[in-house]
Amino acid sequence: MFNMFRMDIYRLIRSRFVYVCLALIIGMQALSYLMIYMVGTEEGREAATQAGMIVTMDEEEENILEGVDSLEMYRQALMNGGAYATIFGIASVLFLCSDFQGGFLKNIMTQHRQRWKYIGSKLIALGSLNLIYLLLSVGANYLLNLLWKDLVPPVPLSVFPFYLMWIWLVTMAFGAMTIMVSVFTRSTVAGVLTAVFMCSGLLMLPLSALMDHFNLGGWMKYTLYYNMAYGPSTYSTAADLLGAAVGLGFLAVYGTAAAVALTKQDI
Numbered sequence: 094m095f096n097m098f099r100m101d102i103y104r105l106i107r108s109r110f111v112y113v114c115l116a117l118i119i120g121m122q123a124l125s126y127l128m129i130y131m132v133g134t135e136e137g138r139e140a141a142t143q144a145g146m147i148v149t150m151d152e153e154e155e156n157i158l159e160g161v162d163s164l165e166m167y168r169q170a171l172m173n174g175g176a177y178a179t180i181f182g183i184a185s186v187l188f189l190c191s192d193f194q195g196g197f198l199k200n201i202m203t204q205h206r207q208r209w210k211y212i213g214s215k216l217i218a219l220g221s222l223n224l225i226y227l228l229l230s231v232g233a234n235y236l237l238n239l240l241w242k243d244l245v246p247p248v249p250l251s252v253f254p255f256y257l258m259w260i261w262l263v264t265m266a267f268g269a270m271t272i273m274v275s276v277f278t279r280s281t282v283a284g285v286l287t288a289v290f291m292c293s294g295l296l297m298l299p300l301s302a303l304m305d306h307f308n309l310g311g312w313m314k315y316t317l318y319y320n321m322a323y324g325p326s327t328y329s330t331a332a333d334l335l336g337a338a339v340g341l342g343f344l345a346v347y348g349t350a351a352a353v354a355l356t357k358q359d360i
Contacts, residue, residue, distance in 0.1 A: 125170035182288030262340030269347035
């Protein structure tokens with residue numbers, strides 16, 4: 094499996110979509126800082142007005158920066174709405190499905206009969222990519238805040254490790270979900286649609302509202318989207334590890350399902 098992993102890392106480094114997705118992630122952060130600057134600060138509103146924009150404010154928007162720090166800005170820009178998970182899910186689909194489309198999978202399977210190693214290599218490679226994306230996006234978050242002259246109070250770097258630990262597991266589970274769907278369907282479109290609807294909350298949010306109407310929404314706290322959007326920023330009690338447990342559980346389930354499906358398919 095080490096040889097496959099090394100090959101996957103080499104392919105990731107040479108894949109254009111990896112850098113396009115990274116640009117989208119940082120672009121989302123920059124756009125969020127720009128929007129908050131134009132709405133939440135007097136200087137930003139003046140600049141927007143001079144640029145010909147019409148900025149209307151209500152009382153709630155005037156206090157939009159109250160209680161917001163750099164970690165909360167990071168969450169609002171990428172995680173709480175599912176933007177990061179969607180982008181990473183699409184990257185996972187493109188990475189896997191390139192093997193199906195190019196006929197590469199047939200060649201690799203003639204040399205490696207244990208197909209679970211193929212899925213394992215893909216997950217480890219994507220896990221490495223996920224970690225790099227997260228670390229670079231955290232760095233970009235600090236740089237953007239400096240660019241906007243400490244628009245929000247910066248938090249110490251020591252705050253991030255716990256948050257990144259469990260958000261890595263949750264986003265990896267989303268990536269494994271898209272891989273599972275792609276293996277089952279052999280379709281890039283199906284995998285991308287799964288990323289868009291599941292990672293962004295387009296399916297979960299209406300379903301949650303419907304279930305809450307019947308007082309049946311308690312199960313939502315055990316879903317990936319709920320934990321990504323509402324999980325803790327810092328560790329205080331053992332209950333804060335729920336997000337990590339949910340992410341690890343779904344990662345194991347989806348990864349195993351993808352490996353079993355690939356084992357039973359004709360390549």
